[in-house]
Amino acid sequence: MNRLQNKVCIVTGAALGIGQACARRMAQEGGTVAVFDLLDVEGEALAAELRAAGGSARYWHVDVAREVDISSAIDAVAAAFGSVDVLVNNAGIAGANKPTHELTEEEWDRVQAVNVKGVFFGTKHVIAHMRRAGAGSIINLSSIYGLVGAADLPPYHASKGAVRLMSKTDALFYAPDNIRVNSVHPGYIHTPLVEHHLRDSGATDLDVALSELGRLHPLGHIGEADDIAWGVVYLASDEARFVTGTELVIDGGYTAR
Numbered sequence: 173m174n175r176l177q178n179k180v181c182i183v184t185g186a187a188l189g190i191g192q193a194c195a196r197r198m199a200q201e202g203g204t205v206a207v208f209d210l211l212d213v214e215g216e217a218l219a220a221e222l223r224a225a226g227g228s229a230r231y232w233h234v235d236v237a238r239e240v241d242i243s244s245a246i247d248a249v250a251a252a253f254g255s256v257d258v259l260v261n262n263a264g265i266a267g268a269n270k271p272t273h274e275l276t277e278e279e280w281d282r283v284q285a286v287n288v289k290g291v292f293f294g295t296k297h298v299i300a301h302m303r304r305a306g307a308g309s310i311i312n313l314s315s316i317y318g319l320v321g322a323a324d325l326p327p328y329h330a331s332k333g334a335v336r337l338m339s340k341t342d343a344l345f346y347a348p349d350n351i352r353v354n355s356v357h358p359g360y361i362h363t364p365l366v367e368h369h370l371r372d373s374g375a376t377d378l379d380v381a382l383s384e385l386g387r388l389h390p391l392g393h394i395g396e397a398d399d400i401a402w403g404v405v406y407l408a409s410d411e412a413r414f415v416t417g418t419e420l421v422i423d424g425g426y427t428a429r
Contacts, residue, residue: 185209193398250301258308314357359422
């Protein structure tokens with residue numbers, strides 16, 4: 173219950189899905205949690221839930237595609253809680269599901285702004301705080317599609333490949349500061365993002381579509397948000413003190429083929 177005791181943890185895109193599960197599990201493990209999101213009602217409700225359970229948490233309205241939002245919110249977290257020890261760059265969008273030749277520049281840029289620039293801005297502005305703390309863990313949510321390809325969502329796949337290599341690059345840059353940087357690569361997880369993707373792809377029966385999606389994984393089912401959250405807790409904790417620049421793949425065997 174105390175794996176993250178005395179650690180201040182920022183989770184972006186924390187109001188729903190994987191981010192929400194990460195925030196809950198980190199709080200349960202003793203972390204102080206800063207909830208970053210655009211969804212004010214859900215974000216405030218999550219922070220209130222964590223406090224009601226005995227944790228320490230606050231919500232900040234943050235658009236990760238806006239550098240001023242990220243920089244000011246990270247500074248505010250450090251001022252409120254005294255430090256920043258963990259950053260989970262989770263916020264992301266799927267974007268347009270079209271072949272590359274049909275995409276507009278705007279559709280491409282929107283996904284990169286959230287999924288890639290958001291990670292860049294978060295990392296850029298947390299480093300000074302982690303250096304002052306003498307250590308840190310940055311955990312970037314990539315995807316199985318940062319490791320393998322598929323014939324859909326070109327902007328999303330490109331963004332997740334970028335996140336994987338950004339993580340390795342920053343792991344090398346900041347290892348002398350005892351700041352660890354790793355990427356997490358989920359398979360299909362039952363989240364609002366995946367449900368939205370299935371509906372956009374023409375699914376009329378969500379349960380059937382989820383079951384069919386599950387069969388793509390050797391374990392025979394899709395994952396739950398908690399499956400990812402526990403991996404994030406591990407990377408945030410001192411248990412992972414010798415882990416940096418690597419990929420934690422949590423995908424039910426999807427990429428083992």
